[in-house]
Amino acid sequence: MKTLVHPWPVHGKNTRIVPVFLPFAGCRTRCIYCAQTLQTGKALQGVRPVLDEALSMLRARRRRGLPPCELAFYGGTFTALESSTFELCLQWVGNLMQEGLVASWRCSTRPDCVDGSILADMRACGCTTVELGIQTFVDHVLERSLRGYTSAVACEAMECVLGAGLALGVQLLPGLPGHTQRDFVDDVRKAVASGCSFMRFYPCLVVEGTGLAKLYREGRYVPWSVDTTIDALSEGILLAHEKNIPVIRLGVAVEQGFEEHVLAGPRDLNLGTRILSLALLKLVQGDVARYGRLVHLELPCAVQGYLYGHRRENAALLAKAGLDRTRMSWIDANEIRISCAQ
Numbered sequence: 001m002k003t004l005v006h007p008w009p010v011h012g013k014n015t016r017i018v019p020v021f022l023p024f025a026g027c028r029t030r031c032i033y034c035a036q037t038l039q040t041g042k043a044l045q046g047v048r049p050v051l052d053e054a055l056s057m058l059r060a061r062r063r064r065g066l067p068p069c070e071l072a073f074y075g076g077t078f079t080a081l082e083s084s085t086f087e088l089c090l091q092w093v094g095n096l097m098q099e100g101l102v103a104s105w106r107c108s109t110r111p112d113c114v115d116g117s118i119l120a121d122m123r124a125c126g127c128t129t130v131e132l133g134i135q136t137f138v139d140h141v142l143e144r145s146l147r148g149y150t151s152a153v154a155c156e157a158m159e160c161v162l163g164a165g166l167a168l169g170v171q172l173l174p175g176l177p178g179h180t181q182r183d184f185v186d187d188v189r190k191a192v193a194s195g196c197s198f199m200r201f202y203p204c205l206v207v208e209g210t211g212l213a214k215l216y217r218e219g220r221y222v223p224w225s226v227d228t229t230i231d232a233l234s235e236g237i238l239l240a241h242e243k244n245i246p247v248i249r250l251g252v253a254v255e256q257g258f259e260e261h262v263l264a265g266p267r268d269l270n271l272g273t274r275i276l277s278l279a280l281l282k283l284v285q286g287d288v289a290r291y292g293r294l295v296h297l298e299l300p301c302a303v304q305g306y307l308y309g310h311r312r313e314n315a316a317l318l319a320k321a322g323l324d325r326t327r328m329s330w331i332d333a334n335e336i337r338i339s340c341a342q
Contacts, residue, residue: 001341002291006283008336009246010302011198015103018061018069020054022047025076025085026113032146032211033176033204035261047085051092058101070128071096071105078107079118090125097126104128108171111157112149119164129197130161131169136179137190144177146211158194167197169248174232175204175224175266177215181232188236192243199240200249203229205265213263229266234278241279250275270310277309284321284338291340294322298337301330 024030025047054071061069071093081089096102106129107122119130136142137151161168170191174184191199206216206223215221224232233250240247250272252258259267268274280303288294299307308315331337 001295001339003337003339004287004291006336006338007241007244007334008300008303009241009244009334010300011246011248016066016069017072017106018054018058019072019074020050021074022050022076022078022081025078026080026082026109027077028080028113029146029148030211032144032215033173033207035207035210047081047088051089055092055096055101058096062101068100068103071102073105073107075108077110077113079109079122080113090121094125102126106131106167106169108133108169110147110149111154114157114160116160116164119161119166123164123166127166129167129169131171131200132157132161133171133173134158134187134191135171135173136176136183136187138179138183138187141176141179141183155190155194158196162195168194169198169200170194170196171200171202172236173202173204174236175229177212177221179204181228181235184232185235185239188239192240192245196245198245199236199247201233201236201247202249202252203233203266203271205252205267206263208261208263216264223265226266226268226271230271230274230278233275234282237275237279238282273306274310274313276303277306277314280307280336281309281314281317281321283336284318284323287338287340288321292342293340294327295339295341296337297323297328297339298331298333299328300333300336302334303336304330 058069073089078089079086093102093105097104105127107127108131111132111134114130114132122130132154134154135145135147137154139150142150158168158170172184172187172191174187188199204212204223206212206221212221216223237247284294284297308318
């Protein structure tokens with residue numbers, strides 16, 4: 001009998017992440033797919049009102065007896081803010097840390113808007129993590145999506161973040177114009193090789209008011225189907241988990257009023273569950289095909305909710321691979337153990 005052990009990392013930070021959304025702030029260009037105000041549920045406004053609102057919320061958390069959180073600057077391009085606004089944000093978050101409202105903070109930004117000096121200043125003010133909106137490493141896809149940088153710039157940015165002593169998060173956006181399933185798998189491989197700490201996968205949607213919506217209406221862009229997305233992202237999950245890298249987001253979060261503006265794309269309220277379920281199925285099927293019949297399967301308790309898939313869509317294939325309740329057990333671990341025999 002042979003037992004295969006596969007990492008299955010679960011993102012379970014003890015510190016709550018509280019987002020501060022700055023839609024389009026610092027953005028030098030408008031990417032073809034971008035609709036940040038709809039995606040975040042936040043209207044355009046100045047940075048100061050956003051910070052004041054966040055401060056009130058953080059103090060309310062403390063009054064409820066909640067511990068210090070990790071703050072996250074999302075939306076826009078944080079490291080490309082005007083210098084006065086950037087300094088305001090650093091001073092503001094530094095004050096929050098002194099007040100004991102915030103334990104640390106992170107930001108998301110573009111790969112062409114980071115350098116060693118900016119990152120050093122951020123780290124000195126308590127920043128621990130930078131998430132880069134890489135989207136893809138395929139140059140012609142980046143060009144068609146109006147991203148304004150190349151894959152070489154993206155790779156340099158990842159090295160810069162890690163060189164500054166910060167944790168690196170990589171955000172990928174599968175399904176952009178000209179992007180294939182094979183491209184996405186290669187993107188994940190490059191992100192994994194970079195030494196990132198975690199990833200997020202945001203399948204591309206066609207949202208009203210974007211350049212992508214115009215292409216879609218003209219018949220010049222066809223979004224990925226739900227099935228294609230589930231298949232591709234399940235492969236990405238397996239590649240990331242093989243190196244013990246968690247994928248902490250699958251799909252765009254649902255905000256009030258957002259759904260009515262989505263024209264097309266792989267939208268499914270159970271998308272994350274279906275992706276993770278298919279990844280599990282592929283893992284079991286792969287080991288059974290290589291090493292023989294399934295003898296026993298040990299699974300982390302964290303996967304109980306999606307082992308068989310949405311509405312048990314993968315139950316028959318798991319049974320065909322030899323899985324039944326007598327051959328499985330739940331364990332308190334971040335790994336999957338598959339025992340097979342000829």
